[in-house]
Amino acid sequence: MPTPIPLHFSHGNSFPASSYRKFLQHFEAGYDIGYIDTLGHDPRYPVTDCWPGLVEESLDYIARRYREPVIAVGHSLGGFLSFLCAVRRPELFRAVVLLDSPIFCRRVSTLLWLGKRFGFIERLTPGGGSRTRRHEWPSREHAVRHFEGRGMFAGFDPDCLRDYVAAGTVPAGEGVRLRFEREIEYRIYVGLPHDFPRYRGQLKVPTGFIGGNASEYVRPGDIDHMRRHFGILTERFEGGHLFPFEQPAQAADAVKAMLARLGQGGAG
Template identity: 45%
Template sequence: MREIIHFSHANGFPVTTYRKLFGELDGEFEFRAVDRYGHKPEFPVTRGWPHLVEELLGDVDRQYRQPVWLVGHSLGGFLSLMAALRRPERVRGVVMLDSPIIAGWRASLLKTAQMLGIDEKPGPAAVTKNRRTHWPDAEAVWEHFRAKPNFAVWDQDVLRDYAIHGTEPTGKDSERRLRFDREVEYWIYRTLPTSLGRKVARGAPVPVGFVAGTRSREVRQCGLGATRRLVGSNLRFIEGGHLYPMERPQQTAQLVRELIGAMRQQGR
């Protein structure tokens, strides 16, 4: 019987974007996921994301009786860890994919910036505000993102999945629009949790692993001090930026497999 991974996506990327990564592990794990966080009115985006954590845990409670592995990328890594802190009896372990813990003076600075409303400019929220959302057809989506440097380095199968499954028909000829609501994405960026570092200062109730991109801007900005203290020996590096699961899905899958194997032993 395959073990279960409940996967949580990065902000702005529906879970179908990760199909190639899932395929690499399909023989060993059964994947389940929330398709798009923050799109149900009963789970709104608010400061610190408490309702998004509820959405994750609600999905886990509905689908499984036994504890499961939580794996998440960026936003999804944070939600997975927060879910494990809230309900450790439902979780075997957590793998965070480029979700560095914000702690210490960085967390204090972010909290102050949020209170003053000046946290938008330094991060991706400002870019999200003006992101294009509509294209004439799926091929136009593909061409649009393929021309962007941050997307040009993606695995081509993953980029194709995003072009097709990250968009949906509008009903007007072949026109397509982004499936992930731009406003939801924007407010997720604006409501980052600032207390997570304090909550894990003495460790977590389940094993936690972390995979850091060697060129990740997010890792550079947040540092890895708090993350290293949390995960200990369960720290791995992979060539790539913050979106390395899209750039190197096969290598990412291998590291997820490796970390779960290590944490499986630690949990005995």
């Protein structure tokens, strides 16, 4: 029987990795799946600007958890971290797939730096609402009804929404609250790296990008930047920024197709 291929998954900001159950189940045959369930919550790895602590947290886990180089699949925050980790320690990786995590061109990176420097970074990221959004409900069922059809959750597969509430809430008093701390979510957003252009020419690991056609975070300039300066293969997916939750089976198929393009097909 073939040895499972190690696959390290990294989640999006505020979405615990275990809430991607329906997406990740499509990799259970042929892959040894590992993840950090809630990035940024270990006080040994504080969340600061450009996320050096999150990179260290991920690299320490990968070096400890796997015995051979991994395929890294990361969504949003997780994709950015997978890229940064692969640049830093390429020997730990055999391939990387970024899910709606565009490696920003110089123009966007400069805008992010200016946002931090002059205090308008909250207008450039979703961080502005992180500290004030509702985070407690009388029950998990109340939480499901709260998110159902609302905002970014409107396109969720129903099972994925329930997985998010099950994995993303913990008991609190007579009800439940979000497991992902709002302050950590906020610090991750406002610390979004603005220095990606400095890594030009440093990516040595085969890497692919899959971006949602309806995602507001995927820009033509970033697509061109990834291709020209990093050699990243790019594909588009019929969905929004949260497409692994919207169409989990199709998203998994797209990842497997990208892995085949990267010379890593055959598992699953």
